[in-house]
Amino acid sequence: MTTARSSAARGFALVIVMLVIVVLGLLAGAFALSMKVESRLAANANNDAEMEWLGRSGVELARFVVANTGTGGGQNVWSLNQIWAGGPGTANETNGPLAGISLKNYQLGSGRFSVTIRDLERKWNINAADEPVLRRALTVVGVGAADASTIVDSILDWEDANDDPRMSGAESDFYLTKNPPYFAKNGWVDDLAELLLVNGVTPEIYWGANAAAHAELVVHPTGGAARNAGAAYPVGLADLFTPISVGRINLNTAPASVLQVLPGVDENIAANIIRARAGPDGVEGTEDDTPIQSPAALATMVPGLGPQAAASLGSLAGVQSLTFEVTVDAQIGNYQKRFVAIIQRSGAGPGDVRTLEFSPQ
Numbered sequence: 001m002t003t004a005r006s007s008a009a010r011g012f013a014l015v016i017v018m019l020v021i022v023v024l025g026l027l028a029g030a031f032a033l034s035m036k037v038e039s040r041l042a043a044n045a046n047n048d049a050e051m052e053w054l055g056r057s058g059v060e061l062a063r064f065v066v067a068n069t070g071t072g073g074g075q076n077v078w079s080l081n082q083i084w085a086g087g088p089g090t091a092n093e094t095n096g097p098l099a100g101i102s103l104k105n106y107q108l109g110s111g112r113f114s115v116t117i118r119d120l121e122r123k124w125n126i127n128a129a130d131e132p133v134l135r136r137a138l139t140v141v142g143v144g145a146a147d148a149s150t151i152v153d154s155i156l157d158w159e160d161a162n163d164d165p166r167m168s169g170a171e172s173d174f175y176l177t178k179n180p181p182y183f184a185k186n187g188w189v190d191d192l193a194e195l196l197l198v199n200g201v202t203p204e205i206y207w208g209a210n211a212a213a214h215a216e217l218v219v220h221p222t223g224g225a226a227r228n229a230g231a232a233y234p235v236g237l238a239d240l241f242t243p244i245s246v247g248r249i250n251l252n253t254a255p256a257s258v259l260q261v262l263p264g265v266d267e268n269i270a271a272n273i274i275r276a277r278a279g280p281d282g283v284e285g286t287e288d289d290t291p292i293q294s295p296a297a298l299a300t301m302v303p304g305l306g307p308q309a310a311a312s313l314g315s316l317a318g319v320q321s322l323t324f325e326v327t328v329d330a331q332i333g334n335y336q337k338r339f340v341a342i343i344q345r346s347g348a349g350p351g352d353v354r355t356l357e358f359s360p361q
Contacts, residue, residue: 047332050111055339056358058113058328061106063353065117066324066345068097078321079252079277079291080284084117087285111332119321120242120342121250123258126195127159127188128247133316136261137240141208142233147200154199158185170199189243201237208236244342244356248318251292252277262316264309269302276301292319322346327361 065084081087083098093099103115124133131152138148153169163186165171172183175197185194195201204211211232235257249258251273259270276298279288292298295317299310328339342357 047335048337050109050332051330051335051337052339052360054108054111054113054330054332055328055337055341055360057108058106058115058330058339059326059341059343059355059358061101061103062115062117062324062326062328062341063343063355065098065101065103066343067353069093077252077291077293077319078119078121078250079289079319081286081289081291084324085119085253085285086116087289088287111330113328113330116327116329118325118327119250119253120245120323120325121248121318121321122253122255123242123245124240124249124261125245125247126155126192126241126243129155129241131156132263133261136263137237138205140240140257140260141205141235141237143205151198151200151205154201155195158194158198159188161186174199192238192241192243195237195241204233204236206237208233208239210236210238244344245323248316248320250319250321251295251298251313251317252319253321254317262313264305264312269304272302272304273298294319 062084069078069082069084079085079087081090083089083093083101083103086103088094089098103117106113106115124137129137134152134155135148138151143151149168153166157165157169157171163171163173163184165174170184172186175182175184182197185197189195193206196203196206203214207214209232239255240258240261249262251259256267256270256274259265259273260267265273273292274284275282277290277292278284279286279290281288290301292301295313296307296311298305298313299307302310322345324343324345326341326343328341330337330339338361340357340359340361341355343353343355346352346354
């Protein structure tokens with residue numbers, strides 16, 4: 001009996017010891033993990049200042065490239081085969097200041113960065129869009145006529161300086177009844193996401209095909225709850241508009257959906273424009289691209305678009321880009337960070353390219 005009790009006591013003590021060892025092991029592992037995380041966070045914090053300078057250096061590289069695009073040869077045409085857009089470069093560029101310039105994996109000190117430049121003239125400026133442009137844009141999105149009237153009038157009411165609603169529009173007295181209440185902007189759109197506050201604009205209409213990735217994050221003010229269901233649209237307002245640009249779209253960079261907002265340009269003509277500017281190989285951004293030299297040139301380059309229709313596009317479209325979104329992906333070791341800037345060209349020299357915005361993403 002005594003032997004049995006002694007064996008049981010020893011077994012119980014062994015279990016206690018094993019439990020203590022397991023608990024101590026778990027505590028040691030948790031402590032080690034915590035220290036590893038703290039060390040990583042401390043290292044990242046120490047790298048933040050250097051990361052920002054990598055980001056700003058990327059923006060300066062973008063300013064240099066944009067400033068020297070088209071110089072030396074009087075070129076006033078901006079297209080996807082040029083270095084700024086990631087193309088191989090034209091003859092003027094490869095024999096000028098941009099020869100040998102690379103926007104990818106640029107080594108600087110202990111870090112490196114890559115730069116992506118996209119012109120904002122590939123989209124319509126929402127602040128310069130009048131009623132016909134807005135109606136054509138909503139037709140491209142696929143919005144019905146009744147809903148389109150509400151959205152068009154409401155966008156124009158959002159931007160104008162008064163509180164008098166248009167026939168199908170909305171002003172502050174309408175938005176103040178929502179939960180939460182808010183006022184109409186009564187001014188230019190600064191951030192395109194403001195359109196999500198406009199009467200009639202749903203996340204599906206705003207994001208288009210990307211709505212599923214964004215809708216759960218949006219509390220729609222006119223509904224008061226996150227919207228994750230509704231009509232599916234292949235194109236959204238975010239694909240067609242920007243709040244910052246010179247106001248005329250670039251025929252050489254605009255995608256098909258943006259081109260279709262032009263009067264007289266349907267899906268087929270938009271495809272013909274892209275096919276014409278892509279050159280013989282049918283791929284944009286390559287050496288054999290044949291950029292459009294002027295809106296009037298579309299008459300001879302694009303089947304289905306006559307001289308009169310081509311000439312009429314001059315007030316809405318051109319072949320230049322002056323405003324650009326710059327994305328800089330910086331990396332130091334395994335630490336990565338992205339910065340986004342908006343730059344705008346006002347002349348032909350490096351000092352004529354201004355940085356309008358810069359922020360981490």
